[in-house]
Amino acid sequence: MEHEIPESLALMLETVRRFVKQDLEPISKQVEDEDRIPDNIVQTMRDLGLFGLSIPEQYGGLGIGVLGECMVYEELSRANACFRTRIGTNNGIGSQGIVIDGTEEQKGHYLPRLASGEWIGVFALTEPEAGSDAANIQTTAEKRGDFWMLNGRKHFITNGDIADLATVFAVTNKTEKAKGGITAFLVEKTFPGFYVGAIERKMGMRGSHTCELLFDDCQVPAENVIGGLSMVGKGFKTAMKVLDKGRLTMGASALGSAQRLLELSLDYARQRVQFGRPIGEFQAIQFMLADMATQIYAGRRMLYHAATLRDRKGTAVVKEASMVKLFCTEMANRIADMAVQIHGGMGYMKDFPVERFYRDLRLTRIYEGTSEIQRLVIARELLKGK
Amino acid sequence: MKIIVCLKQVPDTETQIKIAPGGEKIVTDDIKWVMNPYDEFGVEEALRLKEKFGGDVTVIGMGPKRVTESIRTALAMGADKGILISDAALEGSDSLGTAKALAAVIKGLQFDIIFTGQRGIDEDQGLTGACIADLLGIPQVSLAVKLEVAADGKSVKVNRPVEGQTLVVEAQLPVLITTQKGLNEPRYASLPGIMKAKKKPLEEKALKDLGLDPAEVGLGGRKLKIIKITPPPARAEGKIVQGETPQDKATELARLLHEEAKLI
Ligand SMILES: Cc1cc2nc3c(=O)[nH]c(=O)nc-3n(C[C@H](O)[C@H](O)[C@H](O)COP(=O)(O)OP(=O)(O)OC[C@H]3O[C@@H](n4cnc5c(N)ncnc54)[C@H](O)[C@@H]3O)c2cc1C
Numbered sequence: 001m002e003h004e005i006p007e008s009l010a011l012m013l014e015t016v017r018r019f020v021k022q023d024l025e026p027i028s029k030q031v032e033d034e035d036r037i038p039d040n041i042v043q044t045m046r047d048l049g050l051f052g053l054s055i056p057e058q059y060g061g062l063g064i065g066v067l068g069e070c071m072v073y074e075e076l077s078r079a080n081a082c083f084r085t086r087i088g089t090n091n092g093i094g095s096q097g098i099v100i101d102g103t104e105e106q107k108g109h110y111l112p113r114l115a116s117g118e119w120i121g122v123f124a125l126t127e128p129e130a131g132s133d134a135a136n137i138q139t140t141a142e143k144r145g146d147f148w149m150l151n152g153r154k155h156f157i158t159n160g161d162i163a164d165l166a167t168v169f170a171v172t173n174k175t176e177k178a179k180g181g182i183t184a185f186l187v188e189k190t191f192p193g194f195y196v197g198a199i200e201r202k203m204g205m206r207g208s209h210t211c212e213l214l215f216d217d218c219q220v221p222a223e224n225v226i227g228g229l230s231m232v233g234k235g236f237k238t239a240m241k242v243l244d245k246g247r248l249t250m251g252a253s254a255l256g257s258a259q260r261l262l263e264l265s266l267d268y269a270r271q272r273v274q275f276g277r278p279i280g281e282f283q284a285i286q287f288m289l290a291d292m293a294t295q296i297y298a299g300r301r302m303l304y305h306a307a308t309l310r311d312r313k314g315t316a317v318v319k320e321a322s323m324v325k326l327f328c329t330e331m332a333n334r335i336a337d338m339a340v341q342i343h344g345g346m347g348y349m350k351d352f353p354v355e356r357f358y359r360d361l362r363l364t365r366i367y368e369g370t371s372e373i374q375r376l377v378i379a380r381e382l383l384k385g386k
Numbered sequence: 387m388k389i390i391v392c393l394k395q396v397p398d399t400e401t402q403i404k405i406a407p408g409g410e411k412i413v414t415d416d417i418k419w420v421m422n423p424y425d426e427f428g429v430e431e432a433l434r435l436k437e438k439f440g441g442d443v444t445v446i447g448m449g450p451k452r453v454t455e456s457i458r459t460a461l462a463m464g465a466d467k468g469i470l471i472s473d474a475a476l477e478g479s480d481s482l483g484t485a486k487a488l489a490a491v492i493k494g495l496q497f498d499i500i501f502t503g504q505r506g507i508d509e510d511q512g513l514t515g516a517c518i519a520d521l522l523g524i525p526q527v528s529l530a531v532k533l534e535v536a537a538d539g540k541s542v543k544v545n546r547p548v549e550g551q552t553l554v555v556e557a558q559l560p561v562l563i564t565t566q567k568g569l570n571e572p573r574y575a576s577l578p579g580i581m582k583a584k585k586k587p588l589e590e591k592a593l594k595d596l597g598l599d600p601a602e603v604g605l606g607g608r609k610l611k612i613i614k615i616t617p618p619p620a621r622a623e624g625k626i627v628q629g630e631t632p633q634d635k636a637t638e639l640a641r642l643l644h645e646e647a648k649l650i
Binding site for chain 1: 455574
């Protein structure tokens with residue numbers, strides 16, 4: 001199965017490549033040092049349409065499909081992972097609940113704002129007691145007249161500090177839990193009782209913030225259940241569908257960074273001279289380069305295959321998506337390790353981008369489902385006979 | 387305001403250029419083609435004028451089918467209409483032949499301003515703009531780094547650099563202006579713009595639509611013949627200045643700069 005790149009997607013990738021080269025790569029280090037993306041860059045991202053890649057055209061987005069989205073992420077992830085993360089929640093976990101399960105009104109009201117980047121959408125599932133075991137969330141929602149009252153605490157929420165709209169998962173029936181007791185809500189930052197908590201201090205991913213979201217008798221209008229009142233209790237399924245799609249784009253991001261690390265390593269291997277020869281002439285270094293390229297090739301074929309499959313079928317490709325996330329993120333981490341090794345002491349220094357990629361890529365094996373959870377999903381599908 | 391931008395597709399500056407056997411052509415197989423950077427300034431300026439005065443922007447490109455991609459890029463930036471002149475009989479045209487084909491199409495259109503790049507970055511001849519203006523019998527102002535169209539839309543003032551000074555030229559419309567680096571910062575073709583460009587009109591014209599004598603264009607019509615293309619000479623190996631002390635090294639360096647490099 002080959003993936004043909006339509007002319008319009010080829011032109012889009014050309015624009016993104018230029019943007020990465022002209023505007024993003026030169027400021028990647030600055031963003032790392034200042035821990036923020038300059039406003040003018042965010043504005044250019046809006047002008048370029050990057051916040052609406054996955055949102056259907058009739059709601060103001062581009063609807064370029066999963067393969068297209070993955071290819072854009074690959075390019076963006078060559079610079080600094082935080083740029084992809086900035087647009088990532090609007091295109092992914094922060095909007096897909098609405099795209100997949102939202103009502104027509106919810107789509108018409110929220111999606112155009114997310115597609116333009118005027119609003120930032122986030123996804124709030126994880127809690128201190130509920131990480132991999134996401135069904136164990138403690139946040140509750142109680143119906144009181146025309147409102148739901150949300151109470152609880154979410155943590156590790158990407159873009160939480162700049163969120164305008166959060167997809168929040170809360171328990172509406174304590175006995176049922178994942179089987180019919182969890183509901184997805186659309187919570188705007190202006191709703192009374194919504195608070196942004198502490199911003200976490202992280203190993204990497206500087207320029208992108210992750211924080212707590214607190215709900216203290218937070219009033220959410222009755223109709224703000226994703227998919228409407230008939231979807232009360234069906235939120236866990238929504239969460240799983242959203243995460244399934246994110247697994248492919250996460251694979252793509254890891255892959256884009258891995259590709260850049262290979263290119264940096266090749267350059268360095270040609271230039272760095274020890275024992276009177278470029279280190280690229282030593283077989284030990286050559287083997288690392290060969291392994292890097294081989295694994296990237298495998299990861300890319302896998303990603304494009306699964307993304308094309310998903311675009312054609314129009315439905316989840318659960319097993320393949322988990323395989324892509326597992327393989328590409330683990331592989332990119334191995335490559336980051338080899339890239340540091342090839343760069344020697346220079347690979348450990350902040351003056352060079354390699355150590356930043358090493359730290360940033362470490363996250364990809366943890367969020368949106370750890371590698372262990374991906375293996376559980378794959379095995380479960382296999383045993384089901386899929 | 388009716389604005390026309392002529393656009394050429396050229397090899398990307400990052401492409402490794404190889405000379406084909408025979409030495410008269412380059413190998414085009416693995417080349418990445420892009421819009422001539424000077425033409426991008428023209429597209430950007432045209433869009434700015436349209437934003438200010440209203441009207442529309444038509445881009446015209448000549449060459450093989452792949453040139454459509456550059457025309458689409460201009461449409462994605464915001465131009466309204468594209469025309470591709472494509473015909474095997476036009477291949478190999480020199481600047482004058484190209485100008486004849488472009489002028490033949492432009493004659494059938496309404497226009498106030500025509501932009502061309504001051505030169506194509508491939509053959510660096512810088513002739514096409516002047517030839518088109520001459521064929522159309524309109525003034526040409528070259529190497530624009532700034533331009534200001536009068537509020538009544540009847541004339542334009544153009545700044546062009548001359549040896550560190552600035553020459554300000556005024557011309558009545560219609561006019562042909564060739565663009566120089568510094569005129570503006572071309573915008574990106576945005577992703578939504580690329581989606582919209584798919585629906586914008588792109589017309590294709592062949593030699594028979596131009597009313598030109600085939601003998602005037604293409605390889606046969608060339609007034610200029612390329613005899614030989616040679617690569618730049620390989621760079622000589624660098625020299626490491628030897629010396630015991632910094633003073634010795636500086637003295638040696640000064641001597642080399644004076645005697646060998648003849649720079650001081
Ligand atoms: C920077 C960052 C951003 C994030 N952004 C978001 C966000 O926007 N929204 C959101 O909702 N969440 C977000 N998260 C949360 C993220 O999805 C979770 O951290 C992740 O799912 C793991 O949960 P945990 O941290 O509680 O680890 P735990 O679940 O406690 O896992 C600890 C270890 O145990 C393993 N483990 C757990 N269960 C099993 C099992 N059954 N079998 C085998 N091994 C198991 C895990 O794989 C892991 O190795 C983010 C996290 C980080 C670090």
